[in-house]
Amino acid sequence: MINIAILGYGTVGSGVVEVLETNKVSIEQKAGKEINVKYVLDLRDFPGTSVENILTKDYNDILSDKDVDIVVEVMGGINPAYEFTKKALQAGKSVITSNKALVAEHGPELLGIAKEKQINYLFEASVGGGIPIIRPLNKSLSADEIFEITGILNGTTNFILTKMSNEGSDFDDVLKEAQDLGFAEANPEADVEGHDACRKIAILSSLAYGNHVDYSNIYTEGITKIRPRDLEYAKGLNCQIKLLGTSKKIGNKAYAMVSPMMIPNDHPLSNVHGVFNAIFIKGNVIGDIMFYGSGAGKLPTASAVVADIVDACIHIDKNVITHWYSKEMELLPLEEVPAQMFIVLKGHGHQDVIEDYFGKVTYIHSEEETVFITDHSTEGKLADNIKGLENAGLEVLSRIRVEKR
């Protein structure tokens, strides 16, 4: 029998208990062992629930109990999750987590302790909710050198963009609706400003390249400036606008970015709508692959946590090596990153100025605005040229990156 302790009885924690109860027979068959939830750590009481009698408010109860083999950290945030995780690993207990902030910040260190102790630190649920992506990156793509990962990594923003596109509504209105439906937080900043997607693309990039990609070095832009009219232009171009986390390798360097991007309708990511997430990967031998599913939600996330629990049961005394080392990955400076831009200017008739700065561009018909797509260039040059337009007195209403398949 394997005893586990769950830290935090919120949405994910209660989902884990529910999944372990619902699919008990098949889960234990696959784990090869009975799984017993011995403790739930939470400052709240939950009278009348199945965890009523196993609640504790003191983490030391769990840490000092030699019978606890696996700790499931689903508290979120850095503190005290970091300290709790480190102590559990040092005490020889495997840790399973859904905590993307902690994994992005301290992943290599915690993986190092797990390796030293021949136990496991597993985090499938930290990216893409239920979508199996961490284990496939670690295990199924081991024959490949990966040179691109691009994902729709945040369900809230994808829901908002899908609804804006379908209904022609403003960002603010759809955000409010998403909040009323429970698809967006009261404080939506982490989602709509791209910070959540940033942690996730940092984790995926680190796993793909083996060296640590620091999330704080990733250029991150959210969706608050996207206008319904931009989504209309995109449709006319047979494109979608999606918030993408993307990471590409060029030689020994990589770059990573979170930004709204225009992608063509024949890109596999273009058909990912609503709260769904998907992660698109290019490898040097496998070619293009994509993983699609629910990027959040109580049960899909719990499904990923429980799959990790099963894996930890199977490898209870053997470290499943994850190739993510502390050495920092050298990132290409933002200004050198290749880019192509969709740009909207207020009013008509600025062709001369535009072509002075951008050279050859492709114009898109609009009754009221000047709309064009630049040639392939770099972030640095495009930023300079946009500044040039502004200095010439033109008002830039939108600038959205264009992503080719």
Next chain:
Amino acid sequence: MINIAILGYGTVGSGVVEVLETNKVSIEQKAGKEINVKYVLDLRDFPGTSVENILTKDYNDILSDKDVDIVVEVMGGINPAYEFTKKALQAGKSVITSNKALVAEHGPELLGIAKEKQINYLFEASVGGGIPIIRPLNKSLSADEIFEITGILNGTTNFILTKMSNEGSDFDDVLKEAQDLGFAEANPEADVEGHDACRKIAILSSLAYGNHVDYSNIYTEGITKIRPRDLEYAKGLNCQIKLLGTSKKIGNKAYAMVSPMMIPNDHPLSNVHGVFNAIFIKGNVIGDIMFYGSGAGKLPTASAVVADIVDACIHIDKNVITHWYSKEMELLPLEEVPAQMFIVLKGHGHQDVIEDYFGKVTYIHSEEETVFITDHSTEGKLADNIKGLENAGLEVLSRIRVEKR
């Protein structure tokens, strides 16, 4: 150092050698060991290639060499692959394969020997080419009870249907073009009649449900009767026609089927075009997920084979349990399988007869034919009703199943 032997130096076998050479450094880092190709078994000679000096025509050279830890069977077909695989496993050598026919036919027996010997029989490449699907089913979805797997499992037929739909061409013309391009075999029967997809859905169903699904019990229908006009009707209905392998669980029984089906454009599988494959899965906690990628091709398939080699290196003395037992899965009789049908009759004006047999149906406008979609029913009842129409002297030009998401 791990020594491996490759049985068959055809497309996949030479791809495996190429991938092992191309990504040698990263593959060996992940395997934790140097990987040496000690033998290649083939009846042909390959002068001037890197395998020239390690070729053998005698399988006993490999079988009797105690230094060979892993045998890679990429010959295809049942004989002599079955005998070779069984002997390798009995001799304590792990076997990696891309051979869907052999896995579908003898999977449980070969997995049983591997388990007994504490080695591995791995077959990621047998379904979906490079798409990681076998390992995710085994490892990442272990928290779930799976109740549906539906896939575009054959690249040749998907290429043909995509081209017919885009260009309005006939099946025969597109098949010839696919053969000229090397996307279809000279003898295309295994692909276009659905036999290839049938083996694959049998393997996926067996893994999903744990008990053996015998491919010979799976109703299988190919794409040779699909007309360009049917694909036009599908577009008008915001649908696509795809050759799907599908398997669903209802209570303790399951049914599986290979057939062209009409799927709505909001189904994730509808956007999978050309030679790409994808596998869509529903689990009771994870919800909907999908895996997308190249379903065939030298390097994508070799990528899956090599990922299995890496896994076998890591678990060289430990069986990675695959839950696929010999006990046969009880299949729902075909006539009880739920179904809805798109039907085209020659000429106009048979409403009375149609409604006598089918009750309420939904008509689709057509200048020249009578086109309708039945209500939800069963395979048995629909077949009887179609026979009724034919007995009444009506000519049925098309009947295509309709798949709801």
